[in-house]
Amino acid sequence: MSKIERVEVFVASPGRTFVTLRITTSDGVTGLGDATLNGRELAVASYLRDHLVPLLIGKDPARIEDMWQYLYRGAYWRGGPVTMTAISAVDTALWDIKGKVAGLPVYQLLGGRSRDGVMVYAHASGTDTASLIDDVERFLGLGYKAVRAQAAVPDVGGTYGVRKGKVYEPAATSLPDEQPWDTEAYLRFAPTYLEAVRERCGFGFHLLHDVHHRLTPIEAARFGKQVEDCRLFWMEDPTPAENQEAFRLIRQHTTTPVAVGEVLTSIWDVQRLITEQLIDYVRTSVVHAGGITHLRRIFDLAALYQVRTGSHGATDLSPVTLAAAVHLDTAVPNFGIQEYMAHADETAEVFRSGVTFADGMLHASEEPGLGVEYDEKAAERFPYQARYLPVARRLDGSVHDW
Structure with a gap:
């Protein structure tokens, strides 16, 4: 049975900052997921590296629904943009792998x-x-x-x-x-x-x-x-x-x-x-x-x-x-x-x-799969740059919704 063998998190700023997850199975199949949360990218990268990646090694990549429930319902602290973005990256990467194993685009x-x-x-x-x-x-x-x-x-x-x-x-x-x-x-x-x-x-x-x-x-x-x-x-x-x-x-x-x-x-x-x-x-x-x-x-x-x-x-x-x-x-x-x-x-x-x-x-x-490839070497030319979204202030100086 194929198992998840390696999970990598890449942070790069080619035009904008992106956090990319790459999962590799014991059969050598790779899947990509996006873990970008604009303005809070490193929070998701850390959540993945420090908390989710250790949970993935050795798991069956074909069990997508079970993995989603495991990462969401299996945790005491649920929801929120950081958690859900991290889970999203794992889920999307597993769908990419499943499509490649099946020889079909994901929409099929x-x-x-x-x-x-x-x-x-x-x-x-x-x-x-x-x-x-x-x-x-x-x-x-x-x-x-x-x-x-x-x-x-x-x-x-x-x-x-x-x-x-x-x-x-x-x-x-x-x-x-x-x-x-x-x-x-x-x-x-x-x-x-x-x-x-x-x-x-x-x-x-x-x-x-x-x-x-x-x-x-x-x-x-x-x-x-x-x-x-x-x-x-x-x-x-x-x-x-x-x-x-x-x-x-x-x-x-x-x-x-x-x-x-x-x-x-x-x-x-x-x-x-x-x-x-x-x-x-x-x-x-x-x-x-x-x-x-x-x-x-x-x-x-x-x-x-x-x-x-x-x-x-x-x-x-x-x-x-x-x-x-x-x-x-x-x-x-x-x-x-x-x-x-x-x-x-x-x-x-x-x-x-x-x-x-x-x-x-x-x-x-x-x-x-998804039909997307990630060039790790090209990404190295675009190191991480911290970026913040704007803050809106009313004309009287008070903060407004952005």
Whole structure:
């Protein structure tokens, strides 16, 4: 019987910082998992090296469900982003191994195709309305069928979602960047640029917008109602999800669809949101919600309540997570959309992925497993760099949700 023989944890910063897990079996088969928790990478690396790796040696790599239960239910301290990210890495790596042993891409192990491709959305941004519209048109010209739109609020100075270079990178390389925030200015401005995008670019594509936890429930309700004529595909994270009753208030005032979940890590975190139909899209991800095994469980629950999937997929998630997400997206019946941001060129030097983009959709690799390779030697050229996500402060100096 094949056993887990070696488990390695790699931390490198090719464009962004990634934590990668590689499991090798006694038969010489390897599997990759992503263990990246943006801004807290070393916490997960330590959790893996110091606590989980010793538990894996000698175990049967084929027993994926049992391993998930062993790592989650077998521990007294359960849940949380660090624990769930570490479990996710192990789970994803074991699915990669199982696919290679079976000689099949992972989506085939999950039941086969439910669709030919996975629709994704791009991230358009601008320093003002005009530059945002130019960016939306650029992505539409590249074949995207869905585009998220964000623009800098005038005279405020720091706005989430505005790309500074080729790749959107909010994490700084020193201490956290403290960015100003003005809710009233945002509420005045954001509807105007979304309306301008629709006026210029029309309704022949899906338009998305990320509020990024910045509003109170009643502010989010007012915003959602104000932009109803824009027919948003969704407004994302309109208010922090800790108070889930808040989404009932939003529902009472607007028909704009709601997407929530990128910072939530388990089926218990989203159970009420789904079963009470307080959201339309669940955004939990492979890397932070327990891997393929647990994310499939979340998606199956969502399917019972006509909630669709819309997994987080920013560039702080490595190509391993993107590949795993595309395999799962390809298989599940209630897929909605997949977030997609092209990685930096340096990232592609370390991770070689078989995921392809065409006609606004991603397509899973047909190689056995996930179809991703990790170049350990290339990674050595990109040593770890500490990075922090920004902190938002209101104009009076108090801390706000980022």
